[in-house]
Amino acid sequence: MxxxxxxxxxxxxxxxxxxxxxxxxxxxxxxxxxxxxxxxxxxxxxxxxxxxxxxxxxxxxxxxxxxxxxxxxxxxxxxxxxxxxxxxxxxxxxxxxxxxxxxxxxxxxxxxxxxxxxxxxxxxxxxxxxxxxxxxxxxxxxxxxxxxxxxxxxxxxxxxxxxxxxxxxxxxxxxxxxxxxYGPRQSARAVIPTIITQIASGRKQIDLGDTSPTRDxxxxxxxxxxxxxxxxxxxxxxxxxxxGSNFEISVHDVFHLVAKLMQADVELFTDPVRIRPVRSEVVRLWSNNSLVKSLTGFEPVVSFEEGLQQTIDWFLQPHQLTRYKPGIYNV
Known part of the structure; x- marks a missing residue:
């Protein structure tokens, strides 16, 4: 080593x-x-x-x-x-x-x-x-x-x-x-900060693109x-x-989990501007992480819900939230 x-x-x-x-x-x-x-x-x-x-x-x-x-x-x-x-x-x-x-x-x-x-x-x-x-x-x-x-x-x-x-x-x-x-400091172009910052700014309608794809x-x-x-x-x-984590979840389910953790009564809205071209959208990602485990012993230790809560807590700090522009779609 x-x-x-x-x-x-x-x-x-x-x-x-x-x-x-x-x-x-x-x-x-x-x-x-x-x-x-x-x-x-x-x-x-x-x-x-x-x-x-x-x-x-x-x-x-x-x-x-x-x-x-x-x-x-x-x-x-x-x-x-x-x-x-x-x-x-x-x-x-x-x-x-x-x-x-x-x-x-x-x-x-x-x-x-x-x-x-x-x-x-x-x-x-x-x-x-x-x-x-x-x-x-x-x-x-x-x-x-x-x-x-x-x-x-x-x-x-x-x-x-x-x-x-x-x-x-x-x-x-x-x-x-x-x-x-995902986690603290992530760019607003990513889906989790996009959801969190819109909810934290008081919006009731949360704009996202296609929420059917899954991610790890x-x-x-x-x-x-x-x-x-x-x-x-x-x-x-x-x-x-x-x-990766060898764990798959849809963007739709991520939205509802974040809303639940933030105790937010919000509605999901599909913004056509955020939709990728049809053949360009990656509809499913799920990692096989057996190789990194066998070579290094690596295994994720932070559960998805625990990591989401830590991320939410960070974004909810006023001096952090002001660094983001939730009302603007960031390409």
């Missing part, structure tokens, strides 16, 4: 939802963490602005689309967790080239830089969206890949680039394929624990590994 304590670790996308939680977990484990925040003229570090470990991490601002910058930030790093990506599916319909440039070319840049700098361990983040609508369940790592959106196509390409560096150059890389992570939800602390366990195991090198 690879020890995390004392290791120099780079987290790309450290300013994001999962990335900021992962940064905190790595700091707690004794790692020396550098977090990449996407460059902006406001020098805003995203969710890292509000983390308790802010003074214990080194934050750099930049863009993974620049190969020269990637060579600089990966220098002297022992482990790289590569989470930086464009992830909003609806926006990928509008700006597909930006997904290719960030997700595919950005991954190429990180892999090449890690190879040149002799990094010991690379964890590349994929997504369950690459599987498309399940042809069989639960979905294991051998399930066919189906590019049902420009976003999923870009992640399939990024995964292929990453694995090619393992096969061609021996880069010590693992592809981690999370299913639907994992609480963010469990996802981060899975990332860490995978990075610590030498048995995971060269493999693609699902990270």
């Amino acid at each position: 690879i020890e995390i304590s004392g290791k120099k670790i780079l987290v790309t996308g450290g300013d994001g939802f999962i990335g900021s939680h992962l940064v905190e977990q790595l700091v707690d484990a004794g790692a020396i963490v550098t977090a990449l925040s996407q460059y902006n003229s406001f020098n805003n570090w995203g969710w890292l602005e509000h983390t308790a470990c802010l003074e214990k991490i080194n934050i750099v601002s930049g863009d993974i689309r620049d190969p020269h910058f990637c060579r600089v930030i990966t220098k002297d790093q022992d482990i790289i967790f590569h989470l930086a990506a464009l992830i909003a599916i609806p926006y990928s319909y509008i700006a597909p080239q930006s997904y290719v440039e960030t997700n595919i070319t950005g991954t190429l840049n990180i892999c090449q830089a890690a190879l040149e700098n002799g990094c010991d361990r690379i964890i590349h983040t994929s997504t369950s969206e690459v599987y498309g609508s399940a042809q069989y369940v639960p979905i294991d790592e051998k399930h066919p890949l189906q590019p049902q959106s420009p976003y999923s196509a870009s992640k399939i390409g990024a995964d292929a680039i990453a694995m090619s560096y393992y096969n061609s150059f021996g880069l010590p890389l693992t592809i981690v394929r999370p299913f639907n992570t 939800f994992t609480y963010v602390s469990d996802t981060c624990n899975g990332f860490t366990r995978i990075a610590q195991s030498l048995n995971t090198i060269g493999k693609t590994i699902n990270l």
Whole structure:
């Protein structure tokens, strides 16, 4: 097992939802963490602005689309967790080239830089969206890949680039394929924050898209624990590994469970603007997580209802809720 304590670790996308939680977990484990925040003229570090470990991490601002910058930030790093990506599916319909440039070319840049700098361990983040609508369940790592959106196509390409560096150059890389992570700090483009923030703002009519699809939800602390366990195991090198809960629930049932937990008398409304193109909608996702269990012993510990309650409690804090715009559909 690879020890995390004392290791120099780079987290790309450290300013994001999962990335900021992962940064905190790595700091707690004794790692020396550098977090990449996407460059902006406001020098805003995203969710890292509000983390308790802010003074214990080194934050750099930049863009993974620049190969020269990637060579600089990966220098002297022992482990790289590569989470930086464009992830909003609806926006990928509008700006597909930006997904290719960030997700595919950005991954190429990180892999090449890690190879040149002799990094010991690379964890590349994929997504369950690459599987498309399940042809069989639960979905294991051998399930066919189906590019049902420009976003999923870009992640399939990024995964292929990453694995090619393992096969061609021996880069010590693992592809981690999370299913639907949720929890505090998640973007309003995701379904659970969409429901919670609309209810919390006092709306009685909750706007959603298609609520028939099913998803496999994992609480963010469990996802981060899975990332860490995978990075610590030498048995995971060269493999693609699902990270999910082996649990399936429809968006419709999620809506009613959130409403119940929030004790809200609300009505569900289908907003046609939020409906994906017919062939683009992924109608069923359910993870087979037996491989990650066998290789690392990982098992989610936060139940879905418990995780929902923790997420609701976080969003109901006034200073958190003001960061969101529940009245605006965020693509």
